[in-house]
């Protein structure tokens with residue numbers, strides 16, 4: 001791969017560290033809070049995590065150093081979807097290890113968790129690390145979506161770790177991957193291996209978030225990348241004055257990305273899946289909402305606009321969610337028979353007798369190409385692949401039909417011409433923003449500090465993120481405190497609770513206060529591209545979501561004077 005001018009310049013960027021870690025190792029002291037409990041299902045979780053449950057949170061502060069400075073061997077795994085900043089987590093971890101002791105070593109596990117099971121790794125030296133500093137992507141070692149689940153896979157993972165002579169494994173991933181990290185830590189402890197496991201919070205979706213994780217890394221850069229594109233489209237729409245743009249945004253189940261992009265760009269309409277579910281909106285009601293903005297803007301002569309759609313929204317619409325559940329069940333049981341049917345007509349006829357009447361009706365009401373997407377191959381877990389359903393086109397088509405009807409009735413007099421977009425992969429491997437570059441480097445360095453403090457079953461936690469990096473709080477939170485039991489694929493399992501958009505949360509409230517004005521007027525905002533150089537208020541700004549949440553938290557915890 002050749003190196004662009006920006007990449008060359010970014011190699012020179014020195015990410016910032018929290019003040020407590022930006023010092024000699026001999027001056028970093030770890031201290032602990034009180035023992036923790038899981039939010040719910042405590043007895044069951046205590047039983048599952050016999051050796052790792054309920055540990056205290058850790059925090060690093062300047063002081064008389066008590067970290068291990070012997071040579072350490074660690075391995076790092078990238079797990080799940082790409083998120084900007086992964087390379088900096090690895091660089092921070094590498095630099096921490098080398099700062100602790102120059103004889104320490106870092107292995108990269110190749111291709112995600114499967115690499116640990118299959119013993120596929122490479123040593124990461126300084127020269128390799130330098131080629132990836134401050135760059136996007138996960139290509140330094142690759143990632144994967146496999147899980148370490150069966151007793152054989154746990155045993156094989158331990159075998160690999162022993163063969164490599166590891167002291168610790170760092171797993172960089174989302175909620176599922178960190179659940180896996182917790183289970184691996186427990187297994188390694190139960191086997192008295194002495195090998196530690198530390199997690200790092202990654203995902204552009206922003207749904208790994210709690211008291212100790214203010215944001216997952218990658219969210220900031222991905223949302224800023226999409227916001228730039230949306231802003232550019234808004235400016236084009238306002239210039240051409242003839243298109244409505246329907247833009248689907250990645251984020252899987254949670255709507256954090258769509259909400260952040262809405263706060264950044266002030267579109268005419270932004271759907272929030274969590275609200276759709278809470279208020280039980282039907283597909284038709286969503287169409288009516290969009291049409292209401294289109295009709296009222298047309299009355300002002302504004303036959304253009306922008307609609308944002310979170311990629312998971314179909315799963316939150318009650319009648320569509322029921323259809324998806326029924327299809328998943330039917331295809332899990334009788335997938336082989338279904339696979340013989342090629343034509344959509346045959347597939348629908350076959351399903352008619354098996355789906356409930358309302359679900360059969362919904363399926364038949366969908367435009368044929370969209371209906372086909374609902375019937376596509378399931379993912380490895382037997383679920384429909386929602387990111388491959390073209391919701392933006394579905395809504396666009398339904399809106400068009402509704403407007404045509406309104407025109408006949410004389411309730412709509414505008415012109416409607418629409419374009420569909422999907423922004424997802426465009427944002428996952430962007431050069432990390434300064435925020436993500438600093439945050440990720442800090443998470444990686446902090447993961448080293450947790451290893452050197454002898455901890456296992458912890459997630460790297462860097463907080464106070466809206467303050468300057470020198471004031472960030474570095475430490476670790478025990479993974480078991482983030483867990484609860486959930487039904488997954490017919491089994492009750494310990495999992496880290498997914499953080500969806502809270503309708504009482506500050507970001508949603510800020511959006512809800514303004515959206516009625518946006519629906520009617522042209523209130524667009526144009527954030528422009530991520531700035532890597534220049535004034536700090538432009539280049540180091542965190543996401544609006546983080547700012548609003550932190551301001552809200554500060555107000556709630558402020559002591560009245």
Ligand code: FBP
Pocket residue numbers: 079080081082083174202203204205250251252387428
């Ligand atoms: P992670 O949760 O693993 O970070 O992945 C996030 C994500 O980008 C989702 O927003 C999206 O639905 C999914 O990955 C797409 O990934 P894939 O291309 O592997 O299906």
